Amino acid sequence: MSDKVDAVTPRDEDGVRRSVEHMAMMLADMGFPRMPSRVLMTMMSAEDTSLTAGDLAERLGVSAAAISGAVRYLMQMGFLVREPAPGSRRDHYRLPDQPWYGVTTAKRGFYGQFSDEADVVIDAAGGARTLAGERMTDMRDFFRFVEEQVGTALQRWQEQRPPRT
Amino acid sequence: MSDKVDAVTPRDEDGVRRSVEHMAMMLADMGFPRMPSRVLMTMMSAEDTSLTAGDLAERLGVSAAAISGAVRYLMQMGFLVREPAPGSRRDHYRLPDQPWYGVTTAKRGFYGQFSDEADVVIDAAGGARTLAGERMTDMRDFFRFVEEQVGTALQRWQEQRPPRT
DNA sequence: CACGTCGTTCACAAAATTGTGAATACTCAT
DNA sequence: ATGAGTATTCACAATTTTGTGAACGACGTG
Secondary structure (H helix, E strand, O other): OOOOOOOOOOOOOOHHHHHHHHHHHHHHHHHOOHHHHHHOOOOOOOOOOOEEEEHHHHHHHHOOOHHHHHHHHHHOOOOEEOOOOOOOOOEEEEEOOHHHHHHHHHHOHHHHHHHHHHHHHHOOOOOOHHHHHHHHHHHHHHHHHHHHHHHHHHHHHHHHOOOOO | OOOOOOOOOOHHHHHHHHHHHHHHHHHHHHHOOOOHHHHHHHHHHOOEEEHHHHHHHHHHHHHHHHHHHHHHHHHHHHHOEOOOOOOOOOOOOOOOOOOHHHHHHHHHHHHHHHHHHHHHHHHHHOOOOOOOHHHHHHHHHHHHHHHHHHHHHHHHOOOOOOOOO
C-alpha cells in the first residue's frame, strides 16, 4: 500500500473555482449582491487564513476598485475583518470565527423592526378586527415567533456545535 | 355613552399607504424585488378579500404590465393565488391562508441545496482537513442545523398558533 | 525624505433591472 | 361567432447597479 492513504486529495483548483461561482450565484439569487457573494465564497474556499485585496482581485479577475467596494460591504455585514497588516503594508482580510452564526444573529433584529411597522399598519387600518388588521396581526405574530425561535435555536447551536479542532 | 364604543377607528387610508410603502422598502432592502414587495404589502393591507390587477395598478399608480410581472413573481413564490374569477372576467388575486408560513416552509430547501454544494467544494478542496474544507464544513453544519431547527419551529408554530376566528 | 507599493475615491462606461405604452391574445356573455 | 373588457407580451426608455481605469492619498522602507 502507498503511504499516502491518509494524504488529502490534491486540491482541484478549477473545481473549487467553479463551485465557488456556483454558490455565489445561489447567494445572489437570494438577494445578496454579486461581487460581495463572490468575494465571500472565495474567502471561504481559500487555503489561506487571510487574503489581501490584491489576492482577491487576482483570483476573481476583477479590478481593485470592485474589491474595495465588496470588502467594505462584507465588513459592514460582519462577514469580514481587516487584519491590521502585521509586517506588510497590505491589508489582510480574514473571516471571523463563526461568520454565518454571527451574521444570522445580527440579522435577527429585522424581524422585530418589521413587526413594529406592522403594528403601525394595524393601527392605521382601524385595528385588528378589520380584514387588513387580521392579516397584519397574523404576520406580526408569526414574525415575532420566528424571531424568538431563531434566538433559542442559535443558543442551542452554541451549546451543541461540534468542538473546534 | 355612544353605541360606537366598539366601533373601529376609521381607516386612515393615507397612513396605511405610507406604512405600506415603508414596509415594502424594508423588504426591498432585504433583497426582495421592489414591485412585488409593493404589491404584496398592498394585498396585505387591503380591506378586501381579493383584488384585481386593475385595483392593484390603480392603488399603486403603475401600469398593468408592471402588475402582471409582479403578480407572476408572487404567485411563483406562493405569496398569491389567482381566483378563477366567479362572475367577472377579471382575475382576482388573493393571499393564501398563511402566506408567510407557507413561503418560509418552501424556502427551507435552499439551505439543503447550499449545503450540498458546500460538500462539492469540500471535496474539490481536498477534504475537511484542509483550511477551506474546515470553513466549508462549519458552514455546512450550521446550515443543516438551521434547516432542521426551522423545520421543528414551523411545526411548533402550527401547533400553538392562535386559533383563527 | 523621497520612492515604491497599496488602498481608496472619482468620473465614467457597461450592463442589468424596472417600468411604460402599444400591440396582441384571451375569455366570456350575448 | 362577435365584440367588449382583461390579461399578457413586446420593444423601448429610464433608472439603478456594477465594475473599470486613472488620479489621489497613505504609509512604511531604503
